[in-house]
Structure formats: structure tokens, C-alpha cells
Amino acid sequence: MSQQLFEHLNRFVQISKGDFKDIIEFFEVKKVEKKEVLARAGTLCNSIFFVEKGCLRMYFISEKGIEQTIQFALENWWMTDDLAYTERNPSDFYIQAVENAQVLSISYDQQERLLHTFPQLEKYFRRVYQIAYGSSIRKMKYLNSFSKEEIYFHFTAHFPEFAQRVPQYLIASFLGLTPEYVSEIRAKKRS
Amino acid sequence: MSQQLFEHLNRFVQISKGDFKDIIEFFEVKKVEKKEVLARAGTLCNSIFFVEKGCLRMYFISEKGIEQTIQFALENWWMTDDLAYTERNPSDFYIQAVENAQVLSISYDQQERLLHTFPQLEKYFRRVYQIAYGSSIRKMKYLNSFSKEEIYFHFTAHFPEFAQRVPQYLIASFLGLTPEYVSEIRAKKRS
DNA sequence: CGATTTTTTGAATCATATCAACGTACGTGG
DNA sequence: CCACGTACGTTGATATGATTCAAAAAATCG
Numbered sequence: 001m002s003q004q005l006f007e008h009l010n011r012f013v014q015i016s017k018g019d020f021k022d023i024i025e026f027f028e029v030k031k032v033e034k035k036e037v038l039a040r041a042g043t044l045c046n047s048i049f050f051v052e053k054g055c056l057r058m059y060f061i062s063e064k065g066i067e068q069t070i071q072f073a074l075e076n077w078w079m080t081d082d083l084a085y086t087e088r089n090p091s092d093f094y095i096q097a098v099e100n101a102q103v104l105s106i107s108y109d110q111q112e113r114l115l116h117t118f119p120q121l122e123k124y125f126r127r128v129y130q131i132a133y134g135s136s137i138r139k140m141k142y143l144n145s146f147s148k149e150e151i152y153f154h155f156t157a158h159f160p161e162f163a164q165r166v167p168q169y170l171i172a173s174f175l176g177l178t179p180e181y182v183s184e185i186r187a188k189k190r191s
Numbered sequence: 192m193s194q195q196l197f198e199h200l201n202r203f204v205q206i207s208k209g210d211f212k213d214i215i216e217f218f219e220v221k222k223v224e225k226k227e228v229l230a231r232a233g234t235l236c237n238s239i240f241f242v243e244k245g246c247l248r249m250y251f252i253s254e255k256g257i258e259q260t261i262q263f264a265l266e267n268w269w270m271t272d273d274l275a276y277t278e279r280n281p282s283d284f285y286i287q288a289v290e291n292a293q294v295l296s297i298s299y300d301q302q303e304r305l306l307h308t309f310p311q312l313e314k315y316f317r318r319v320y321q322i323a324y325g326s327s328i329r330k331m332k333y334l335n336s337f338s339k340e341e342i343y344f345h346f347t348a349h350f351p352e353f354a355q356r357v358p359q360y361l362i363a364s365f366l367g368l369t370p371e372y373v374s375e376i377r378a379k380k381r382s
Numbered sequence: 383c384g385a386t387t388t389t390t391t392g393a394a395t396c397a398t399a400t401c402a403a404c405g406t407a408c409g410t411g412g
Numbered sequence: 413c414c415a416c417g418t419a420c421g422t423t424g425a426t427a428t429g430a431t432t433c434a435a436a437a438a439a440t441c442g
Contacts, residue, residue, distance in 0.1 A: 148429075180433090375423085
């Protein structure tokens, strides 16, 4: 029984305790340690993860061999490489725990069965994805309208929980700055 | 009767001709001319648009007064400011026709009614948004891994239909380059 | 405490922006 | 169908934000 997921479902659709008992059966609870990898680039992306506790990040390794973070998931967020997942293709991305975490994991086939059994959940996921898509468009807006310095301070001001929980160099990589430059602008601001 | 939308729905869910007759009633056909604006920043974003023919773009006006394009929609794409739309907030973005276009438009309330009447469509939109979200993550990957020059040539190589239909300075703005720089790297490549 | 991870510093360099001006093309009305 | 005006693309000179590299300092963790 995951109180977390139950509440999150009920933010968008109405699910009874009884139905939820059956729904949760489709999932597997996974405890992962900091730095543990949940999914690998180059392999089939066959699961979606719901974060109950902790923090995940999605990243890829650039041609220069640098890890580039492109998404985080804190509590109540879903994470997977959605394009690879829907198209049944090998993923471009790694998914790794930034902190010790507990996630619910569901495989592609199980999710299909779940949605078939509880079609109300289509609405839930439709909304979740609509918000996720909208947010990523919003992120692009910030990336295009501000200087790197502004992007960094805008982000840490708007999402202080990240600045506290996630190392600075990961935030840098998520926002497309080098860690050195983050250091520099923070020093500049202090003085 | 929109053959376009009918076929697009049937890529993801099964809709009979009969049901589609009722579904299409929820929409309004809009013909828009090149440069015509369909939605304005600062106003409630109350419609979703499905492009039957032509091309739309979504943009905002930066603090420096520059129009920044952040999304295009060609045939069979949906477009709106999804975050503003779901949250019933004023939008950050303008939506404008890049070419003469024909779109199907549906209001928030109408879409709610539509989804209530035809719950199968929740699956359709879930998939559309999942793909849209996945694609926007993919775009971020490119933005973070390549130089501006690589981004430009990667994009025009992968999506030649845009390079043909859309003015260069809009592609520049979509990818986060200045038009001058695009000129420069194209000249460099020619020689 | 030592070992690893994360952050900082500084100097040199480069990719890309900015500004201003000019060239070209296209489509609209006369 | 020409001509004019606006929209689009190019060029070059200059400026700068941000990266790169190398190394040291600081923080965290077992």
C-alpha cells in the first residue's frame, strides 16, 4: 500500500481504496541506493518509475564523455525515457538515483494491462504527461530567454529544494552550465 | 469531416466513422492566414489546435523585445500552451500561423465534454502527450550536447521539411541561435 | 582520520552575440 | 507585368559570456 501513489492518483482521478489495492499489485517496489543505476542507455527502456522517496536523475554521456543531466524526478514524479518507452526502442539515457530512493516500477506490458483493467487511469496519465510536456516547454522558454547566470539563479530561487538536495554540479549540468562557471557566478554574487 | 484527424486518432485508438461524426462536432474549423495570431500571451489559453494544413509556431517576446520561437506544429500536431491550458492561467506564449493554415480548434470545456463522452480519447491524448514530452526531452538532449553550429545542421538534416517551409530566422530562433550566426556558419560550410 | 567527492580559483581561449549596413528576393497593388 | 516596399538573408568588425584546463581547497563519508 503506497499512500504516496494513492494520493497522487486521486489528485487527478477518483480511485477507491478497493481499486487501489488491485492497482498497486501491478507495481514492484524498488529500493535503490545513491548512485545506483536503474536504466541504461543502449538497453530497452521497459519500465516507468514513480518516485516515492528520494531523487532520480536522467542523463546521457556526451561525445566528449561528459555526463549531461537532462531531467530530475523528486517525490511524486514519474520518470522514464518516454520516447524510447513508447516506441519500444533502446534508450538514449541512464537513470540513476541521486539519493537513496524508493520507487515503484511498472513494466510496459504491466502498464498496458493496468490501463486495460482500469481505463480511468488513462486520464491520470494524460494529465501527468500534459503537465510534464507543458513544464518542459516552460523550461525551454527559460533556457532561451536568459543568460546562463540568470538561468542558474532563477532556477535555484524557484526550486530551492533542488539546490538543497542536489549537488551543484548536477544542477549545472541540468541547466547547461559548467560547474566552474557556477562557482564563478556564485562567488561574484557573494562579493 | 476531417480525414486528417480521423486518421490520426486511429493511429492510437480505434474510432469508428460513426463515432467520429459525433467527435468532430466538438471542433471548430479555422482558416488562418500567414502571420495571423491564434492566441496571445497574457490572455487565457482556452483552446487546443490541431493542424490540418499549414504550420503554426509558438513564441514569446523576451525582455529585450525579441520574438523567441519555442515550438512549431506542422500537419497532425496539436498545439497550445499546455501548462496554462491545464491550469487555466494566462499564457506565456503567442501562437501564430507561419503559413496559411487550417486548424481544428477545441475549447477547454468542449474538450472536457468530449473526453467525458468518448473516454477512449483519453488514451489517444495520453499517447500524444507522452510522445510530445519524450520528443521535447530529446530536443533538450541535443541542445545540451552540441554546439550551436552542430545543432543547426543536425536539425536541418533531420527535419528538412522545416528548412524548406520555415524561414531561416525562425529556425534560428527555435534553436537558440541568432540569424546572423546561422548566416555565418552556412557561408563557412559552403566554402 | 584518510579517501573520495564536490567546489573553488585563475588564466587563456573560443564560440557566439551584437550592431550596423548592405544585398537580395519576393509578393502586392497599380 | 513592372515597380516598389517590406521581409529576409548576408557580411564584417567588435565585444563578451562562457568554456576549458589544471590545480588546489573544502566538504563529506565510511
